[in-house]
Amino acid sequence: MLKIHHLSKQFDDSNKPVIDDLDLSLDTGQSVSIRGASGSGKSTLLSLIAGFDEPDSGSITVHNVTLPFKGEKQADRFRREHLGVVFQSFNLLSCLSVEDNIAFTARLKGNVDPDYQQHIMQRLGISALAGKSAALLSGGEQQRVAIARALVHKPSLILADEPTGNLDEDNSEKVSAALYALCCELNTTLVVVTHSNEVAALAQRQCWLRHGKLED
Numbered sequence: 001m002l003k004i005h006h007l008s009k010q011f012d013d014s015n016k017p018v019i020d021d022l023d024l025s026l027d028t029g030q031s032v033s034i035r036g037a038s039g040s041g042k043s044t045l046l047s048l049i050a051g052f053d054e055p056d057s058g059s060i061t062v063h064n065v066t067l068p069f070k071g072e073k074q075a076d077r078f079r080r081e082h083l084g085v086v087f088q089s090f091n092l093l094s095c096l097s098v099e100d101n102i103a104f105t106a107r108l109k110g111n112v113d114p115d116y117q118q119h120i121m122q123r124l125g126i127s128a129l130a131g132k133s134a135a136l137l138s139g140g141e142q143q144r145v146a147i148a149r150a151l152v153h154k155p156s157l158i159l160a161d162e163p164t165g166n167l168d169e170d171n172s173e174k175v176s177a178a179l180y181a182l183c184c185e186l187n188t189t190l191v192v193v194t195h196s197n198e199v200a201a202l203a204q205r206q207c208w209l210r211h212g213k214l215e216d
């Protein structure tokens with residue numbers, strides 16, 4: 001479902017590639033965790049998979065679509081239908097309530113499933129926050145809302161960039177268990193970047209990003 005072949009990316013202001021001839025192949029429903037030093041290129045890799053950024057060489061195929069997208073229209077449609085992203089910065093809309101932030105993606109897709117939304121909010125422990133303005137949430141609460149928002153339209157691939165980075169150990173365990181379980185329910189492929197060994201250990205496959213390549 002995700003096939004990455006010979007992928008390379010170098011930023012103009014750097015003398016070596018941040019992603020260097022990287023390969024990764026994932027089946028539908030498979031989960032992989034990626035650890036690596038700060039600055040090793042983890043966020044860059046996710047951004048290439050989402051098509052937010054373009055590689056210098058190599059290929060990425062997601063759900064039978066080979067990147068780059070043919071224009072913004074195809075990109076938007078693909079991300080709406082197939083992709084859920086949990087950004088390192090949450091990008092919540094502070095003018096909206098928690099439930100409206102979560103429903104936003106599903107509404108764009110014209111595919112609102114209120115029962116499913118309730119289910120994930122409950123699983124992530126944010127049901128009681130439904131009507132609260134996103135501007136009033138703690139970092140940990142925003143993180144859970146961002147995860148719910150990434151899942152609500154039942155995507156085939158979730159890219160999560162340090163999804164528990166703002167949670168204490170206890171909550172990190174609960175929220176990551178919920179994330180893996182929800183992906184498992186939907187048979188959604190999950191790529192999770194994390195610094196936490198506990199969060200990483202929950203994935204079926206565990207990789208390290210080193211010198212631009214993934215090592216198992």
Ligand SMILES: Nc1ncnc2c1ncn2[C@@H]1O[C@H](COP(=O)(O)OP(=O)(O)O)[C@@H](O)[C@H]1O
Nearest residue numbers: 011012018036037038039040041042043044045
């Ligand atoms: N848009 C960009 N322009 C130039 N350099 C970038 C850009 N994005 C990331 N980098 C550089 O690429 C390297 C990898 O960054 P990043 O992917 O954010 O690492 P990680 O997520 O593993 O901490 C860093 O050295 C960072 O400074």
Ligand SMILES: [Mg+2]
Nearest residue numbers: 042043088161
């Ligand atoms: Mg990062």
